[in-house]
Structure formats: C-alpha cells, structure tokens
Amino acid sequence: MTVHFGWFLGAGFGVQGWGDPTYGVGYDWTQPAIYQDAVRAFEGAAFDLLVIEDGVAVPDTYRGTAEVNLAAARFVPKHDPLPLVPYLLGATSRIGIVPTLSASFWEPYTAARLLATLQHFAHGRLGFNVVTSGSDLAAQNYGLDKQVEHDLRYDRADEWVDVVRALWRSWEPGAVLEDTVGGVYADFRKVHTIDHEGRFFRVRGPLNTLPPEEEPVMVQAGASGRGQAFAGRHSDVVLALASTPERMKAHRDQVRQAAADAGRAPDSITVLFVVNPIPTANAEETASVRAARAELTQAAIDEQLQSISYLTNVDFARFDLDAPLPSFETNSNRGTLENFVKSAPAGSTLREVLAARAKADGLAIVGTPTEVADRLGELAEGSGADGFLFTGQVHPAHVHRTLDPLVPALRDAGLLKRELTSTTLRGNLAAR
C-alpha cells in the first residue's frame, strides 16, 4: 500500500547548503528560484506536500552569544516564508504548500485573511503549520519579557484556531450572487459578524474578503500531552519525530486518541513522521557515513547544544559535559527536551547523551536506496504511519542526491504513488 510522502524544509526559507562544498554554486538562497526547482522535483516525485519551517528570533541562548549560530548559519538568517508561497504555487499545480504561522504572535484576523487570500491563489493546495513559538527570544520581539506559560499558549492557540475558522465561515455558501442584472454582488443576509468575545481575543468580523471554498489544511507538530490535545481538536495533519516502529505507533495512537477525545474520527488526522534518508552506493559507503556521523567533534557538540539550547530556552553550556545531566523543565518545546533526555539511559552524562544521539541514526535512515525503501516500509507497517516527510535543505544537489535514487526504489517497493490524483491538498491526503 502506498503512503504519503512530503518534504519538511527544516532550515525554513533560510541558508541552504552551508557547509556543503558546492555552497552557493549557481544559486542564491535568498531568491525563490531554488525553492521553485525543488518543489517541481517534489511534485514530479508525487509528494503530497512541502512544509516550510519558521521561527522569529536570532538564537543566542547557547553560551549567551549568537556566535555559533551565526557562524554555522543555524536558524539564522531566515526570510519570511509567506511571500515565497505564491512563487511555489506558480511553479506547480498539484502539490500542497504549507508555510508555518505562529498562533502566539499573529492576530487571528490577520491570519484568516492572509490564508484566505493565499488559498484563492492555491485553488485548494494551501496548508498552514500552526506553532505556538516557545522561544523567549521570539517573545522579546513581540513586546513580552518571556514567552507565556506552555499550556496557556495552547489555550490561546485553541481559541485562535476557533476564531480563524469562524471568520472563514462568516460568509455563507452562496453569499456571492454576482447578479449583474439586479446589481447585487453579494447578499448581505449571508455575511455575518462573528462577535467573538473570548479569553484572549475580541473579533467582530465578518472577514472582509471571500473565504476560500476549501479551508486550508491545518498542520501541527506539538509533542507534549497538551500539544497533542490541541492537535486532536483541530488538526488535519500531525508532524512527528520518532525513529522506531514502536515509538511511531505510540505517538500515532496518542494523536488518534486525542482526536477521539475531542469527538472526532481518528482517521480524520494524517500522522506524518519526519525522517532523514541518506542513500548510499553500497555497504562500504553506508559504514563510512555512519562513522562520520557518530564522531563527536567539537563542531558536532556545538551543533547539538546550540539547537537544544535554543529549543528549550536553556543554555546547555552551563552543564558539565562529564557530569550526569540534571533534570529540569522547560516552558518551551517540552516534547523536544523529553526526546533529547531519553536518548540515553537515566543518569547519563551530557557527553553520553550527545554521543548516543550522534551514534544512533536518529531520524537518519542510511543505506542503499533499496535498504532505505525497505526500512520505510517496515516503519510504516509497524506503526500504521500514514506517511513520511523527508527533512533536508533544498540545496539543489541535496534534493537530487536524495530523490534521484530513492524515488524509483520507493515506487518499486509500492510505497510511493506514481502521481498526485487530486488538485487539492485535502484530496491528495484523502487518496492513497
């Protein structure tokens, strides 16, 4: 049986290919062209969607400085993904395009209007990845001293989604008459205020543009219990990280239970796992790729620590690498911290955690194209996963190094469909 495939652009609309020997050769990451080339390749491969990550801060949590992040172009610089969307839509005709929006920093009215406009351009191919933005640094760009409490962010996001959808429904179907004889563009009886007065938002409505015929697909990646409850209530698609069939199954079961708890059909949510396939030519290359990835150099330590520091708002430079990692809580990405800590047995030192993460393939699936396809087949079968998002930058060489060998192997394995049968994202997600 085929499953869904897509691409998660983890670097966002940011620097692509820094560190690769061909960085910047014949392309400019600040311009739309390489993203258009990449999305054409994804559509040609019959991938259902492209998700574009986003964040709104320059990380300087690790060692109290932005030095490592700026030197390695990690999380920064990054363009706003929304202006890229029309370029990607213009380059394609079937694949879904999913930019990220923050329910913590966007007014629901602004989001509802912007997404409605883009969905008209997209003819049903738009999605939106809703995040609650755990970073204190981001909060400080929006007038706060620090980010509001974790679960409260999701309470606010719940109301945010309700308001966005109420605005999309503020025009009844059939409101637009375009009656040129009678001189009536739209029927005022079918366009309603929403008069929302909630805990976090006051919005009168109605939306001052036409709602799209098909509402954009809501995507979400919360991993904590509260994050999953939010997804269970509202999401069409859930993105998740897990590397074994058992963990994938557990995560998927939790999300489906959250949907049931919210009175929705569990099948109404498509759960996609993010993986990093690394196709190799043979066993020898597989071994050397694994060995290189397992080496805990200072650069590799910095790479792991800058990332976990930013994602948890905690400077990991303050922990002794050779002492057991103390237990602590984060108000930021709870699920991310839990995954990090669980990478090694309880009581492990920070260095042991980092080493275990470097050594384990994690999200990486290293092997020949057939081995990668077989592994994805096992993961899908063992977990019931609805599909996978490949993560990686859209450096042109990287896209082709990944897709050219893997697409035929995935098709041979019966996992990847040959074409997108629908012209809408909902339609493609409903088809297998």
Ligand SMILES: Cc1cc2nc3c(=O)[nH]c(=O)nc-3n(C[C@H](O)[C@H](O)[C@H](O)COP(=O)(O)O)c2cc1C
């Ligand atoms: C695949 C994936 C993609 C994500 N994309 C973003 C993103 O673009 N921007 C962002 O601020 N957070 C992003 N997140 C973070 C999640 O929205 C969420 O905060 C995180 O998984 C922790 O879950 P929790 O908030 O329930 O604790 C992503 C997480 C995952 C697993």
